[in-house]
Amino acid sequence: MATLTRPLIDPALVDQQFEAMLEPTTLDKMVLEAFWTGDE
Numbered sequence: 001m002a003t004l005t006r007p008l009i010d011p012a013l014v015d016q017q018f019e020a021m022l023e024p025t026t027l028d029k030m031v032l033e034a035f036w037t038g039d040e
Helices: 011-022 026-038
Strands: none
């Protein structure tokens, strides 16, 4: 395996995570709503 020669952070994986942050799923929205309402 060429694990050591590869970068620690996979650009493709970062792009996927970034897109996921830009487009929150319904579960993420529920968690955010629960967080904000519970923070009051």
